Amino acid sequence: MARTHADEAFADFVRLASPSLMRTAWLLTGDRDSAADLVQAALLKALQARRRIPEQDALAYTRRILINENIDRWRRRHGEVATGAAFDVPSPDSLADRVADRDRVARMLATLTPEQRRIVVLRYHDDLSVAQVADLLGMTEGAVRASCHRALQSLRAHYPTPIGDVWSPTAEGERP
Amino acid sequence: MTELEHLLRDDLRRATADLAIEVDADALLAAHRAATRRRVAAGVALAATGLALGAVAWGALGGGTIPGVPRPQQPDPLTTPSAPALPTPTPSGAGSASPTPRPSGSPSAAPTAAPGPATSAPSGRGVTPVAPAGTASVAVYFVDGSNTDHQGDPLLTRETRFVPKGTPVRGALEALLAGPSDAGLRGLWPRGVRVLGIAQAGGVITVDLSGEARDASVGAAAEVAMVQSLVWTVTSAYDQPDARVRLLIEGRPAGDAWGHMVWDAPIAREAALDTLTPVIVDTPLPGATVGSPVVVTGEAAAFEATLEWRVIRAGVEVARGTAMTSEGQRFAPFRFTVDLPAGSYVLTVAPTDPSGGAAGPIPTAGRSFTVR
Numbered sequence: 084m085a086r087t088h089a090d091e092a093f094a095d096f097v098r099l100a101s102p103s104l105m106r107t108a109w110l111l112t113g114d115r116d117s118a119a120d121l122v123q124a125a126l127l128k129a130l131q132a133r134r135r136i137p138e139q140d141a142l143a144y145t146r147r148i149l150i151n152e153n154i155d156r157w158r159r160r161h162g163e164v165a166t167g168a169a170f171d172v173p174s175p176d177s178l179a180d181r182v183a184d185r186d187r188v189a190r191m192l193a194t195l196t197p198e199q200r201r202i203v204v205l206r207y208h209d210d211l212s213v214a215q216v217a218d219l220l221g222m223t224e225g226a227v228r229a230s231c232h233r234a235l236q237s238l239r240a241h242y243p244t245p246i247g248d249v250w251s252p253t254a255e256g257e258r259p
Numbered sequence: 260m261t262e263l264e265h266l267l268r269d270d271l272r273r274a275t276a277d278l279a280i281e282v283d284a285d286a287l288l289a290a291h292r293a294a295t296r297r298r299v300a301a302g303v304a305l306a307a308t309g310l311a312l313g314a315v316a317w318g319a320l321g322g323g324t325i326p327g328v329p330r331p332q333q334p335d336p337l338t339t340p341s342a343p344a345l346p347t348p349t350p351s352g353a354g355s356a357s358p359t360p361r362p363s364g365s366p367s368a369a370p371t372a373a374p375g376p377a378t379s380a381p382s383g384r385g386v387t388p389v390a391p392a393g394t395a396s397v398a399v400y401f402v403d404g405s406n407t408d409h410q411g412d413p414l415l416t417r418e419t420r421f422v423p424k425g426t427p428v429r430g431a432l433e434a435l436l437a438g439p440s441d442a443g444l445r446g447l448w449p450r451g452v453r454v455l456g457i458a459q460a461g462g463v464i465t466v467d468l469s470g471e472a473r474d475a476s477v478g479a480a481a482e483v484a485m486v487q488s489l490v491w492t493v494t495s496a497y498d499q500p501d502a503r504v505r506l507l508i509e510g511r512p513a514g515d516a517w518g519h520m521v522w523d524a525p526i527a528r529e530a531a532l533d534t535l536t537p538v539i540v541d542t543p544l545p546g547a548t549v550g551s552p553v554v555v556t557g558e559a560a561a562f563e564a565t566l567e568w569r570v571i572r573a574g575v576e577v578a579r580g581t582a583m584t585s586e587g588q589r590f591a592p593f594r595f596t597v598d599l600p601a602g603s604y605v606l607t608v609a610p611t612d613p614s615g616g617a618a619g620p621i622p623t624a625g626r627s628f629t630v631r
Contacts (some may be wrong), residue, residue, distance in 0.1 A: 094284035101282045106275035119280050126282060128409070130291045151562065188274035207264060208271040221563045235263060242266050 089090055093130055100142050101126070104207075110204040111153050112188040125149035147219055150201060181220070191241045199234035202227055271276050293411075394421035397431035398495045400488040401444035402481070403536040406622040412480040414536040415488055416624070417495075418444060419544055428457055431496035432466065436487060441545050443625065447485035449474040455509070457493070459502070463525045464493050467507040472516065479519040486522060487534050494528060503527045531590045532560055538624040548629045552596040553606075555582075557624070560590045561610035570597060571605045598627070601631045 094101045101122060108118035108125075129145040192200050201220060213231075217224045260268070390396040396419050403416040418441050422430020432454050438446035449471055456467035466489065477485055490504045503525035506513040513522040528534070540557040543549045559566055564587035570578040582595040597606075609623040 090284075090288050093288065097282050097284040097287065101280050102278075103517070105278055105280040109275055109278050110271060115278070118278075121278055123282060123287065127287050127290060130287055184270075185274045185278075188270050191270075204271070207268040208275070235261075235267075238267060239263060242263060 089133065093133060095125055096129075096141055100145060103142065104145060107146060107204060107209060108149060108153070110188075110192060110208055111150070111200065113193055121149055121153055124152050125136050128152070150205075150219060152222060153201075154197075191238060194241075196230075199230050199237075202231050203234050203238070206231060270489045273338055274388065288534050289474075303565075314353050374442045390421050390424075393424055393428040393454045395430070396421055397427050397434070398492070398541075399434045399439075400491040400533050401435075401439040402484055402488070404443045404445050406536045408533075410480075410596075411485040413445075413447075414622075415484060415491060415534055416444065416539050417491075417541075419541060427491060428459075428496040429454055431492050432457065432489070435492045436468075447475065447481055447488060448472070456507075459497060459499075462499070463505055464497060464499070464502050465505045465525075466493060467510060472506075472508050472513070475517050477517070481520045482517050483529070484534075485517075486520065486526070487510060487529055490528050491534070500528065508582050525599060535560075535590065536624070537561070537610055537622040538566065540606070540608055540624045540626045543606075543626060545626040546627060546629075548631050551600070551630050552598045553628070553630060554594065554596050555606065555608070555626075556592070556594045557608065558590050558592050559584050559608070559610060561587060561612065564591065565611040566593055566608055567611050568595070568597075568606060568608045570599065571607070572602055577604070582608075601630050603627070603629045 104125060105118055106121045108121040109115060112118050112121060125145050125148045128148045129141065132144075133141075192203070195203060198220075202216055205216045206213070206221065211219065213224050213227050216222075217227045220227070222230075301471075398417040399420050400417045401416045402413040406414055406416075408414055418434075419438055420431070420440075422434060422435045435446070436448050436452045436454070438450075451469075451471040451474075453469040453471070454466070455469055456465070458465045475482070475485060486506075489506070493499055493504055494502050504527075505525040506522050508516060515521045538557065538559040538561075540555065542556045543553060555568070561584050564584045566582045566584065568580055568582060569576050578597055578599065580595070580597070582593050584591040584593040603628065606626045606628065608622050608626075609621050612621050
């Protein structure tokens, strides 16, 4: 079917936004198929609302949809349109190392509560501020900080404690 | 950032560095077009039932027709001598428009009682308006003509009907089979189906319908909605939300009567979030004449429990506000009041859109009423 100008713009947006959305989705779900599915669902919803989304905010809007879609258990799980495929990009490093690394991170994130996981991903992967995360998730900044703090507490076990640095529970997340 | 935070950030970056996805934009565009066609088709079919007023007022808010606008009174094709299903009356008089909280026993007509937010678990019955003498109010489930799920599949909403007090379940079932009185809703059961029997034992409700029930031909998704409309209607009339329903046709299990699903064992309600339209307005009743302040009640599943409402008069917004359901992300009751001068109004209620408008069409419930 012939594409309109708006369709072309959307196709461009899909190309540019998908990698970033895919990374966020993978960190939220820990598996590629679910992540790919989530990305497609978010993009489809963004497409349905494209006239209402300011172009410069499209990625932020779509990320927000993706997070809600992930939270959202309303949607039916059958009859989904297969519109994408996730894959590993060949890299100079050993693919096996990468996969092992990814598994470790996936297992680590899986130990968090869903809320903690969302916050950690948005804060430390998507580099959003506490205020932005609070806005996105509909929480107070205090609640985001507290949840983030608890997440870091529990993730600490996965990292070796460096010599001479004892992480202070009160300083986490607040130091510049 | 602490060292831990740096390590974490590096890990998250490294773990996702090589992850890629190839999204077929054309497939998304095609899926979007297909969904749009379905919505348009549904809108056209409804417009054909005739309701220019609804279409005009609604057009300003984003398409579709307004549920809650009473269709011109039609003779009920299914009045059996034992228990005729009455069409929804237009309530008038002081007591009739005052909702009372559902859990208390017999409906009280005290207009001064200010009902608090209904906090009981949703039973599917909604807030019961005061029923005219000799009748009981029941919730009857039909397809919401204005909202679909994100795949374009039908969702159910409910209509309050007044049926003979002695046989509320039969009354609710016959009202279901006869179809909605509200022009914004659609019934899926074929015409001419009679209720042969209703029985209830040990959490299983058995419904026996006449052979015309086999005549339904509605497609797979609508068939699920058709079956669920019966399940929700009878379980709510019995006030047994967890009961299962067995369907017999002429005394035999319905089986695969309609070609898509098999109904040979009792089935329960599907999850409300998958089945019901996200916002259901119970009161004011469609076309009701009520006093001010107008008490608006219903049930909604809203992200963060927030709803936005608007009141429109002759195409112009005259009031707006927000309301909370008692709990977010699941079906929960809501209640708010609006002070309005005498006149005719259309009310719309919609969940606050967490994506700021990015997540597609916003499901909206509409209701027309008059303030005396």
